[in-house]
Amino acid sequence: MTVIAHLSDLHFGAQKPVVREALLHVLTMEPPDVIAISGDLTQNATHREFVDGRAFLDRLRQPCLIVPGNHDIVGHRLIERFTRPYERWRRFVAEGLEPEWSDDNVVIRGVNSARPFGPYLNWSRGQFSPAQIAAIDRTGAARRSLVVVAHHPVVWGNDTDRDYDLVTRGEAMLAVLARQPRSIMLLGHRHRSHASLWNAEGGEREARGHMTARPGDVLIVHAGTACSDRLRGEANSWNRLGVCGEGVSVETCTFDGTRWTRVARLTLAWGSR
Numbered sequence: 001m002t003v004i005a006h007l008s009d010l011h012f013g014a015q016k017p018v019v020r021e022a023l024l025h026v027l028t029m030e031p032p033d034v035i036a037i038s039g040d041l042t043q044n045a046t047h048r049e050f051v052d053g054r055a056f057l058d059r060l061r062q063p064c065l066i067v068p069g070n071h072d073i074v075g076h077r078l079i080e081r082f083t084r085p086y087e088r089w090r091r092f093v094a095e096g097l098e099p100e101w102s103d104d105n106v107v108i109r110g111v112n113s114a115r116p117f118g119p120y121l122n123w124s125r126g127q128f129s130p131a132q133i134a135a136i137d138r139t140g141a142a143r144r145s146l147v148v149v150a151h152h153p154v155v156w157g158n159d160t161d162r163d164y165d166l167v168t169r170g171e172a173m174l175a176v177l178a179r180q181p182r183s184i185m186l187l188g189h190r191h192r193s194h195a196s197l198w199n200a201e202g203g204e205r206e207a208r209g210h211m212t213a214r215p216g217d218v219l220i221v222h223a224g225t226a227c228s229d230r231l232r233g234e235a236n237s238w239n240r241l242g243v244c245g246e247g248v249s250v251e252t253c254t255f256d257g258t259r260w261t262r263v264a265r266l267t268l269a270w271g272s273r
């Protein structure tokens with residue numbers, strides 16, 4: 001069993017220090033094997049926010065895999081945004097934008113879906129490029145679970161207001177993942193937690209309780225904002241996944257004002273595959 005702590009949207013610059021410290025405490029007391037952070041480390045990509053974000057990352061005791069979100073690209077300095085969009089990320093967070101981690105149960109691949117601009121008005125929108133999708137298609141996970149960590153949503157989940165855009169080429173990425181025997185996406189951006197199963201024939205369906213995956217199913221897990229004040233109708237939360245050869249468990253950890261409460265969301269059996 002590999003335990004993944006899935007955090008997202010920390011938004012340094014819009015922090016709740018009490019929640020952040022409680023998060024660090026619970027990760028120390030109940031350590032996962034690896035921490036995956038699905039973007040938006042900062043609020044406005046300022047130097048101060050990156051310094052604070054770096055200090056947070058340095059306090060994590062486990063291997064940490066993090067990808068950029070749209071808030072991690074500087075917004076107010078357009079020349080820097082167009083010519084050196086990831087300079088601050090590379091300086092303070094990591095040289096690589098797409099980290100990898102693996103063990104006997106999982107192959108985790110970070111995919112950068114944030115873009116400095118695109119052929120649309122909403123530049124917070126994300127993209128997967130054909131090259132990124134092809135690289136995931138070439139990943140040899142064998143009988144391990146292939147876990148893609150990215151920032152932008154590929155499905156709507158339980159959102160009804162839909163005040164953002166789904167990532168460009170999200171369905172193409174899902175189609176590639178559906179060819180893998182066991183595949184999972186860990187996503188953020190929505191600031192609301194949710195889990196779905198996606199299948200090329202039937203589209204998306206909510207994943208909750210005890211379920212058995214059908215052939216071609218992709219598990220999609222969204223995390224809320226772990227420790228920022230940018231709440232969208234939900235408390236601060238993060239996900240704790242247990243992944244083994246037989247299946248996946250997903251628990252959502254929610255901050256109730258003083259501590260984290262862990263609630264089982266999904267127990268998924270991969271079934272015969």
Ligand SMILES: [Fe+2]
Binds near residue numbers: 190
């Ligand atoms: Fe965010």
